C-alpha cells in the first residue's frame with residue numbers, strides 16, 4: 001500500500017499569479033461559444049455593479065428628506081414619494097439583472113462544458129497509446145476531464161470579481177467625497193483577510209493535486225468494490241472486506257490531511273475576522289460621533305455606514321475570491337496543458353517527426369509490408385519485447401502468428417498499426433517506412449479485431465457499425481456483415497433485433513455470451529472494405545465447430561485480402577498461407593503448415609500436443 005507522505009506542498013503567491021495567464025484564453029473560448037450570451041452577461045453585470053451605490057445614495061436622500069419633513073411646518077411629500085419610487089425601481093432592476101446574470105452564467109457554463117468535453121474527447125483520440133498508458137499523462141487527462149464544473153465556477157468567479165471591482169470603485173468614490181479618513185479604517189479592516197488568504201492560498205488545491213494518484217486509486221477501488229462487472233469475483237473470492245479496508249485506510253489519510261487544513265484555516269480565519277470587525281465598529285463609532293456633532297446628516301450616516309459595511313464585505317470577498325480564482329486557474333492550466341499536448345516522445349520511444357510532410361498511401365498495395373530487423377521496448381521499460389524481427393507480409397497473404405503467452409504477438413500488431421514506433425529497425429509498406437503515411441489514412445486501410453475488443457453499451461447495430469461508423473444508417477451493409485460473421489444467428493434470438501441495447505448499463509440492455517460478442521466483433525471487420533484484416537484471437541470464446549466455420553468463411557470471404565490472424569488453436573492456424581512462430585519476441589520459424597511440420601520444432605511439437613488433446 002501507499003507509504004509516501006501526503007503533505008501538501010504550498011503553492012506560492014507568485015505561482016498563483018502565474019496561473020492567471022490562461023484566463024484570457026479561457027475567456028476567448030467562452031466568448032466564442034456564444035458571443036450574444038457573453039456580452040449580455042457582461043452588460044448586465046456592469047449595470048448591476050452601479051446599483052449598490054445608487055441605492056445607498058437614494059436611501060440617504062430619503063432619510064434626509066424625512067428629517068426635513070419632520071422639522072417642516074407644512075409637509076410636502078412629493079419629493080419623498082419620488083425618491084421612494086426611484087429606490088423601488090432600483091431594487092426591481094437589481095433583482096432582474098441579478099437573475100439575468102445567473103441565467104446567462106448557467107447557459108454559458110453549460111455550453112462551455114459541452115464544448116470543452118468534446119475537445120477533451122477529440123484530443124484524447126489524437127494522443128499516442130504510449131501517452132495514454134503513461135500515468136503522468138493519464139493524470140493530466142483525468143484532471144482535465146474531472147474539472148469541468150470547476151471551470152464553469154471559475155467563469156462566474158472571474159466575472160463577479162470584475163463586477164465587484166466596479167462596485168468597490170463606486171462606493172469608494174462616495175466615501176472619499178464625504179469622509180476620506182474612513183479609508184484608513186477600511187484598509188485596517190481588510191488587511192487581516194488579506195493576510196489570511198496569503199497564508200492559505202493554494203494549499204487546498206495543492207492537497208487535491210498532490211493526491212491525484214491516490215484519488216485515482218480510490219475511484220478504482222470504489223469501482224471494483226461496487227460494480228456489476230466485478231461482482232462475481234468479488235463475491236466468490238470474498239474480496240469486499242479487503243477492498244473496503246483498503247479504501248477506508250487510504251481515504252482516512254486524505255480525510256485527516258483535509259481536516260487539519262480546514263481546522264487551521266477556521267482558527268486563523270476567526271482570529272483575523274475579530275480584528276477586522278473591531279476596525280469596522282471603530283469606523284461606525286466615529287461616524288456616529290461626527291453625526292451627533294452635526295458635521296454629518298442622518299442620511300450621511302446611513303450612507304456612510306452602509307457603504308463602509310459593503311466595502312468591507314466586497315473587499316474581503318475580492319481577496320477570498322482571488323484565492324478561489326487562482327486555485328481554479330490551476331485547474332485551467334491542467335486543461336489547456338492537456339489540450340496543448342503534442343504527440344510526445346517517451347523514453348525508449350522513437351517518434352518519427354510528426355511535423356514532416358506525410359505521403360499519400362498507395363491506391364493499391366503492391367508488395368505488402370516488410371519488417372526489417374525490428375526491435376521494440378515499451379516506454380519506461382528496459383526489456384526488449386520484440387528483437388531482430390524480419391519478415392515479409394505479402395499482399396493477399398493470410399499470415400498466422402503463433403507463440404506462447406507474452407511472446408510478443410499483440411505487440412507486433414501494435415507496431416504494424418503505428419500505435420508505437422519500433423525502437424530499432426523499420427516497418428515498410430511497399431518500400432516506404434510506415435510512419436511517413438498519415439496515421440488516420442493508414443488506419444483507414446485496416447480492419448482490426450483486438451483480443452480485448454470493446455463491448456460498447458450501445459445498440460447491436462452500433463456495435464457492428466463501429467467497424468465503419470459512417471455506414472451506421474446502411475442497414476444492408478450491417479446485415480451483410482452480420483451474415484458473414486454468423487452474428488445474424490445471435491440477432492435473430494434477440495427481442496429487439498438490431499435495435500437491441502447491449503450490456504447492462506442501460507435499461508433493457510441485454511448481455512451476450514463471450515462467443516456471441518465475438519461474432520458481433522467479427523462483423524465489425526466485415527463492415528469495412530479494408531485492405532488488411534487483423535484478427536487477434538477473435539474466436540477464442542467460440543466452440544470448436546463455430547470457430548472452424550468462422551475461419552473457413554473468413555478465408556473464402558476475404559479472398560485476395562491481406563490478413564494477420566493470431567490464434568492459439570492450431571486447427572485454425574493451419575488454414576493460413578504461412579505461419580510465423582514467435583518465441584521471446586524473436587521469429588523462431590516461418591513457413592506453411594507442411595513446412596513447419598517437417599521442421600519438427602516448436603510448431604510441430606505444439607501442433608501434435610493439441611491434436612493429441614482432441615483425440
Ligand SMILES: Nc1ncnc2c1ncn2[C@@H]1O[C@H](COP(=O)(O)OP(=O)(O)OP(=O)(O)O)[C@@H](O)[C@H]1O
Nearest residue numbers: 133378381385403404405406407408409410411412
Ligand atoms: N503496454 C505495455 N507496456 C509494457 N509492457 C507491455 C505492454 N503490453 C505488453 N507488454 C509486455 O510485452 C510482452 C509481450 O506482450 P504481448 O501482448 O505482445 O504478448 P502476446 O504474444 O500477444 O501474448 P498473449 O498470447 O498472452 O496475448 C509481455 O511480456 C508483456 O508483459
